[in-house]
Amino acid sequence: MRKRIVFIGDSITHWMKNENDPIGTGYVRLVHDYLQVTYPEQEFEIFNEGLSGNRVTDLAERWEQDVLSVRPDFVSISIGINDVWRQLDSPDIEQVYHEQFEKVYESLLLSLKEKTNARIILMEPTVIAEDVQSEGNVKLAPYVEIVHKLAERYSAVLVPTHEAFISYLKTGKGKPLTLDGVHMNSMGNMLMAKTWVEAAGKLFEL
Numbered sequence: 001m002r003k004r005i006v007f008i009g010d011s012i013t014h015w016m017k018n019e020n021d022p023i024g025t026g027y028v029r030l031v032h033d034y035l036q037v038t039y040p041e042q043e044f045e046i047f048n049e050g051l052s053g054n055r056v057t058d059l060a061e062r063w064e065q066d067v068l069s070v071r072p073d074f075v076s077i078s079i080g081i082n083d084v085w086r087q088l089d090s091p092d093i094e095q096v097y098h099e100q101f102e103k104v105y106e107s108l109l110l111s112l113k114e115k116t117n118a119r120i121i122l123m124e125p126t127v128i129a130e131d132v133q134s135e136g137n138v139k140l141a142p143y144v145e146i147v148h149k150l151a152e153r154y155s156a157v158l159v160p161t162h163e164a165f166i167s168y169l170k171t172g173k174g175k176p177l178t179l180d181g182v183h184m185n186s187m188g189n190m191l192m193a194k195t196w197v198e199a200a201g202k203l204f205e206l
Helices: 027-038 058-068 082-089 096-114 135-151 161-170 186-204
Strands: 003-009 045-051 076-077 118-121 157-159
Touching: 003 058, 003 157, 003 186, 027 186, 045 082, 045 186, 058 161, 076 186, 082 135, 096 135, 118 186, 135 157, 135 161, 157 186, 161 186
Parallel strands: 003 045, 003 076, 076 118, 118 157
Antiparallel strands: none
16 A cells, blocks of 8 residues: 655755656655665655745645645654744744744644544754854754654654754764755755654554
């Protein structure tokens, strides 16, 4: 039986997706390829529903169309970077502070539980600047904690992508993981995919 997997998030998830390549060239592509070569006896249908600039409130607006209507077997969510980044680069717009982030995020998970039988995979938001103590990463901390709390509350698989990036940065010896502090280069995408597979890969074992 074909397994439907929805990846939803922002530009980090979307990465280079287009009409000719609906999966893109980011971490979703790497996870797709891993699943194909690791479980050749299984059929996977991958939906990349990343959209540039999205915050959790944007996910809510398209949740029915892009997630629930697909009748997914698995839903992987990566959100939170723009919710914090907009506080830094666009302070005059309406912000999504962590209280609202948690409330909206939880409403999405509730709808998944009520309307589907999908297994839920929650990815920590990664980093804002490749500096452990950057203002963005400090502001990101409560959002990461919310993802932890929701993963436990809704029996979701937690993918510790923020932890993986911070651990890598703390070595002080690594190569750059991003193009601009947020968007991934090939190594950043590999670290995201590696962390995802280590946390969620066993879900697909028969």
